[in-house]
Amino acid sequence: MAERNVFQSIPHRRVVSLSPQASVWEAACVMTKANCGSVLIIDTAGVMLGILTERDLMTRVLAKALNAEKTPVTEVMTHNPLCVVPEMPVSDAVLILLERGFRHLPIVSSAGQILGVFSIRDALPREIDSAVSLAEFRDSVNDALG
Missing domain, CATH: 3.10.580.10 (CBS-domain)
Incomplete structure (x- = not known):
């Protein structure tokens, strides 16, 4: 899917x-x-x-x-x-929210049109799980690299 x-x-x-x-x-x-x-x-x-x-x-x-x-x-x-483009995958946006401590991301088209605001509430559990897994992976890589 x-x-x-x-x-x-x-x-x-x-x-x-x-x-x-x-x-x-x-x-x-x-x-x-x-x-x-x-x-x-x-x-x-x-x-x-x-x-x-x-x-x-x-x-x-x-x-x-x-x-x-x-x-x-x-x-x-x-x-x-910080704004995101409408085509950004939800899990990538969730990762930004997690890593930056944000709760809302304005969605703006490449032409500059303001389309709405993405919130963690808009994500499905599987999309959140994917972002959390990626965040944990990044943390482990950073720990390994010192």
Whole structure:
């Protein structure tokens, strides 16, 4: 059975986004309404400036007691996030998530079109197992090489 790519794996193909002028509070409301764990920050020209995630809200806003209604998303988002192409195999994307400690990867076409966001929740158990096996192999090779 051929492995799915990240674009095939995402159930919702709509992009949840906000402008850079939005507040953290607005972002939290949009994420809650869309039942998603991240929002892309996109300028008026359609260029992705960053991503704001649930983890960002917790570690960069709540833990620092920032005022969510007054804090702009650009102050706490992850700027220029790592993106993947829609053709990337799911297990490769899962490996990136595991190795980098990410939870979300924007999917952007080679033409620059923002297509969605891949999350570990979009992967099937066999795709996760494949990525974990590869990560363990890489660790053992690195250990052997010192």
